Amino acid sequence: MTPSPAYADMSRGNWFTRTEAWLDERGKGAWIAVMVLGFIFFWPVGLALLAYLIWSKRMFSRTGTSMSCTSRRARDAMRGMRSSGNAAFDSYKADTLRRLEEEQEAFEAYLQRLREAKDKAEFDQFMADRAKRSGDDTTVDA
Known part of the structure; x- marks a missing residue:
């Protein structure tokens, strides 16, 4: 040895x-x-x-012993795409991953719509308060 x-x-x-x-x-x-x-x-x-x-x-x-976060993610992604040798399982895995990606995209779109609705509501509230204040200012001046 x-x-x-x-x-x-x-x-x-x-x-x-x-x-x-x-x-x-x-x-x-x-x-x-x-x-x-x-x-x-x-x-x-x-x-x-x-x-x-x-x-x-x-x-x-x-060095070889330390990997950055992105290279670790890339390695894990490659490991996830390897064939297991079982065609039925590989098909199930691909379908499940595709479904999860679609659900993630739908959820992210929902969150985006939710943020936009909240922003619009806050802006509408701001404009209403501004109109109310400017309406009060004109009545005081008259």
């Missing part, structure tokens, strides 16, 4: 290099956990780790 390349790197170098490789293997969450612990136990250590993460671009880089 051969060790992984990350473990091979861990056997060489100083303690800092080995620790860095170990944390890189575990991902961004491990770095953040160590940084938070650094802030808890001795704040300059946490601050130094934060500076190192930003300087080394580990905090904001997109």
Whole structure:
């Protein structure tokens, strides 16, 4: 059994290099956990780790372990469109997804009509109040 390349790197170098490789293997969450612990136990250590993460671009880089929200959604959408191997189930799934999309569109259209009706009612109320105020102003002036 051969060790992984990350473990091979861990056997060489100083303690800092080995620790860095170990944390890189575990991902961004491990770095953040160590940084938070650094802030808890001795704040300059946490601050130094934060500076190192930003300087080394580990905090904001997109690696294989971290995905953006849009790429995660795209992956999930692709997973949902895969064939299960059962034609009857795939047909049922496609029909159900189509029906749900139609219901979602109908509901969004309903909400839009509801917002428009509320806006119209508020505007009509505003115009009625304005007309009433301007009517009161003309009677006071006369």
